[in-house]
Amino acid sequence: MKKNVIVACGGAVATSTVAAEKIRELLKREGIDADVSQYRVNELESKKDNADLIVTTARVTKDLGVPVIHGVAFISGIGVEKTEQQILDVLRK
Amino acid sequence: MIDLKYIKKDIQVNSKEELLETLGNELIQNNIVKEGFVEALKTREGEFPTGLPVNPGVAIPHTDGKLVNEDRLVFATLKEPVSFNEMGGSEEDLVDVRVVIMLAIGDGQQHLTTLQKLIESIQKEGFIQGLIDSENIEQMKEIIEQNL
Numbered sequence: 001m002k003k004n005v006i007v008a009c010g011g012a013v014a015t016s017t018v019a020a021e022k023i024r025e026l027l028k029r030e031g032i033d034a035d036v037s038q039y040r041v042n043e044l045e046s047k048k049d050n051a052d053l054i055v056t057t058a059r060v061t062k063d064l065g066v067p068v069i070h071g072v073a074f075i076s077g078i079g080v081e082k083t084e085q086q087i088l089d090v091l092r093k
Numbered sequence: 094m095i096d097l098k099y100i101k102k103d104i105q106v107n108s109k110e111e112l113l114e115t116l117g118n119e120l121i122q123n124n125i126v127k128e129g130f131v132e133a134l135k136t137r138e139g140e141f142p143t144g145l146p147v148n149p150g151v152a153i154p155h156t157d158g159k160l161v162n163e164d165r166l167v168f169a170t171l172k173e174p175v176s177f178n179e180m181g182g183s184e185e186d187l188v189d190v191r192v193v194i195m196l197a198i199g200d201g202q203q204h205l206t207t208l209q210k211l212i213e214s215i216q217k218e219g220f221i222q223g224l225i226d227s228e229n230i231e232q233m234k235e236i237i238e239q240n241l
Contacts, residue, residue: 010141014155014208015180057181058141072181076145077216 003034003052003091007071008041010058019057019074026084032091053090094164094198094207095237100230101169109175109190110135113154116167116195126197127160134195144177144188149225151215152177152188155196158204166207167195168237170225192221214240 007023009016016038027034039047041058048054048064055071067090073083099119106112117131133156145151170192179186194211198204214220220240227233 010137014205015212017205018209018212059181059183061183070181072146072179075180075212076147078147 003032004050005034005036005087005091006039006044006047006051006054007036008039008044008054008056008058008060010041015057015075019055019071022074022080023055023071023087026087027091030088032088034091053087055087094166095168095234095241096165097230097234099165099167100233100237101167102227102230102233103172104169105172106175109138109152109177112169112171112175112193113138113195116169116193120165120167120197125161125163125165127162130156130160130197133157133160138177142178142180142182144179144182144190145215146179146182146186146188147215147221149191149221150174150177150188151192151194151221152190153194153196153208153211153215155198155204155208158199158201161197161199163197164199164203165197166211167193167197168224168233169193169195170227170233192224210241 007016007020020036020038024036048066051066054066054068057071060068069086073079113134114131120126134154137156143153174189174191176187177190179188223236224233
C-alpha cells in the first residue's frame with residue numbers, strides 16, 4: 001500500500017524542501033511507494049491523520065500518534081544513514 | 094548578494110543574542126533591512142532554532158522577507174563559539190557555533206533557493222573549515238564564491 005510521509009519544518013518551507021528531496025530519493029532508491037508532502041509544524045495537527053510517518057526539522061513535542069523522526073541530518077549532512085534507516089524501519093513495518 | 098562589507102572575521106560576542114544584534118543592527122543602519130529585523134530574528138530563532146550540529150558548528154539565522162529591503166548574505170566567523178539551539182532539537186540540544194551565515198532575503202522563492210544552496214555548501218568538505226582558516230575577509234569571500 002502506498003505510504004504517506006509528511007516532512008515539516010518551522011517557518012518557511014526551506015529546510016523541509018531539502019529534507020523532502022532527500023527522502024524522495026531514498027524511497028525511490030529503496031523501491032518504497034510513497035507520497036511525500038510538506039507542511040509547517042503548526043499544520044501537523046490537522047494534516048497528520050493519513051500519515052504513516054512525520055519527519056521534521058523543527059521541534060515537535062506533542063504526541064501526534066504518528067511516528068516522528070528528527071530530520072536535521074538531511075540539513076547537516078551528518079548521520080544521514082542512521083536517519084535513513086529509521087525512516088525505512090518505520091515504512092517497512 | 095555577497096558583499097565584502099558583510100563578511101566578518103573573528104568577531105567577538107558573548108551570546109547568540111549579541112551576535113544577532115551586532116550583525117542585524119548593521120543591516121538596519123545601512124537600510125538593507127527594516128527596523129524590527131533583529132527582534133524578528135530573535136523570535137524565530139527562539140521558536141525554530143537554526144544551529145546545525147556539524148563540526149565546526151554553523152548557524153543559519155533567518156526570518157521571513159517582509160523586513161528586507163535589499164538581499165544580502167552575512168557571513169561571520171566567531172573568535173569564541175557561542176551556543177545556539179539545534180535545529181529541531183530539544184531545549185538541551187546545543188551547538189557550539191563558530192560560523193554564522195545570516196540570510197536577509199526578501200522574496201520567498203529566492204529565500205528558499207538560497208537556503209537550499211547554502212545547506213548543500215555547508216555539507217561540502219572544506220567550506221566551513223576554510224572560512225575559519227581564512228587569513229582575511231578577501232580569502233573568505235573567495236571560499237564563499239567557490240563553494241556557493
